[in-house]
Amino acid sequence: MAEQILMIALSPTMETGTISKWEKKEGDRVESGEVLCQVETDKAVMDYESIQEGVLLKILVNEGEQASIGTPIAIIGEEGEDITELLSSIKRDVVSEKSPEVYPKEDVQPSDIRKEVVSDRISVPKIDRIMASPLARRLAEQRGIDLAVIKGSGPRGRIIKRDIVSYIEATPSTASFEVISPGEKDQIIPVSPKRAIIAQRLAESKFSAPHYYLRLKVRTDDFMKARKALNQTLESRVSVNAFLIKFVAETIKRHPIINSTWQKDTILRHGSIDIGLAVAQDDGLITPVVRDCGNKGIIEIEKELKELISKALENKLTPEEYSGATFTISNLGSFGIEEFTAIINPPASAILAVGKMEPQPVVTNGNSIEIQTLMTLTLSCDHRVIDGAVGAAFLKDLKDIIENPIKALY
């Protein structure tokens, strides 16, 4: 008996997934647990492992297309089975990618596109259709404008020429009708699901959490000495970030309110200290999370962190590995950044921005000048959860531990 394969939620925040690659072709045998396809969720590319068995009879959502959770993406069953009835009963909820790929070439006739839809024979796909006059479509395509960003002023919201013209006039950065800019042509880059979620989450954080910032300089000479000493005893080195995670975890134990989430009526104080580290990717950033850092040693933290970072760089993190950090560290020291302020990464209530270490002249107690290696830490706190004095006490203790790493032991 043929049945549908549905798009499932492969991440907690995912609403639609884009099929980035089909690992199985129509006619292929699929065993339970085998990878059917790769799905780009809002954060990562995930393997879709089949829980169904049989022969892949029909692919309903092609590579590059999106499907909402719960909508069919394929049909599985016995070889040679008649699926016409099942197909006709399926209402396919495919959101066609609003990218220029919809009309790949200028000379594609609308009739060709129509043919494609009709020959599919799967009822009429419920495409989230943008109403636009043919002229408006052509103008938008010529200028690389995504129609999805334009509000139509014609009947039933139809986008017409004047909407394109006023959009172009309102956005001087995009190519305009008359202005010839001396440089290269402007480009419109479609927003990837990941970029959209980054934009949404960070804007939400910055606009809803009242941020304040605490900044101090930390001397790192002893920290680096300790690290050097430790690394000499090990086969592989422990990174600065692993140390920072450990130091932060130890400091949080003394200030558990830092490890909390604002929930409107309540504040959730997390039992586990789960620290995320912001990792830059080609197309965005992600924060792999080392769980329960309060109960892990530095070597264990380093080992997990290393694995997570390499997965992150390959876009292979699972949602369990990148969501739910209770505290975040962002370290731009390797870029030579001296200091910066970071945006809190929910559900955490604080994020630590780490600048580069560099030798600086310091006036000591004895009124002499000494060269010390310093690093600037900036703590962004959500004032709804962490008051200024609480954040300051945390940061002071963190400084204390970094400057005297031995203190992490007690």
Place this chain on the structure above:
Amino acid sequence: MPIITYREALRSAMDEEMARDENVILLGEEVGQYDGAYKVSQGLLDKYGPKRVIDTPITEEGFTGVGIGAAMAGLRPIVEWMTFNFSIMALDQVINNAAKMRYMSGGQFKVPIVFRGPNGPAEYLAAQHSQALQTLFVHIPGLKVVAPATPYDAKGLLKSAIRDDNPVVFLEGELMYAWQGEVPEEEYLIPIGKADIKREGSDVTIITYSKPLRVVEQAAQELEKQGIQAEIVDLRSLRPLDEETIYNSVKKTNRCVIVDESWPMVSVASHVGWMVSRYCFDYLDAPVELVTSEDVPMPYNHKLELAAQPSVEKVINGVKKVLYI
């Protein structure tokens, strides 16, 4: 340049062609002794005699058939129908003989004939005598159909129609006979199948032909006061159609209104509307609008009679629709 009437332009065209070629003859009801029901053929009987200007009985099918036979035998007849309402009697001759003979004889016979007379509503003539019947003729392969709206176009096109070796249906208008316009004294021809831009504009293309041209011109003047520049394409020829001029104009303005005084269903307007939608698809910013006569027999009541036809107001409304204003 002398200003003459549409009626005089037609007469002058026939006169010149009859003088030029003795095979050109005119036949129809009252074309001779009465000088024509609308005085188009005034003086031609005196000038060319009863052998070439022939009064016929009131038998449209008969004299139309005689004309077609004469054409097959080598003459170049002009058949005047008193109005196109009466041409319905002669449709079998036109459709089955005139339009088919060249094709079915494998080119052995040609039918160089012109069928002309007033088409479309005039005033107070009621349902049977107020019909714009061009669709019946434009529909038929083997016929050419022209519908000039100015004295200049009328003269140039009638001369071309008379010289054409195929049957040409030539649509005039009772109310148009008195229209005046500049017509040069020297000889000229207007080729069949060429539209004319009667007014240049950038905002909307209004396609029309024959009598509604005046309504469209008035509408364009009104629109100009509102800052809208309408381009008027006068088709002049309905078959063959000057597609190039139509498409070039619509591609320029991105909007198209078609004004046609015949009924809306399977009309010149609906056909041109389809062609524009098909061949200018990517240039259209709005669906093509049609302004036609209402889909009813012509009322006798004068207010209703006027209300049933394209008007300046209806054209302006059509233009505003495609401009989304």
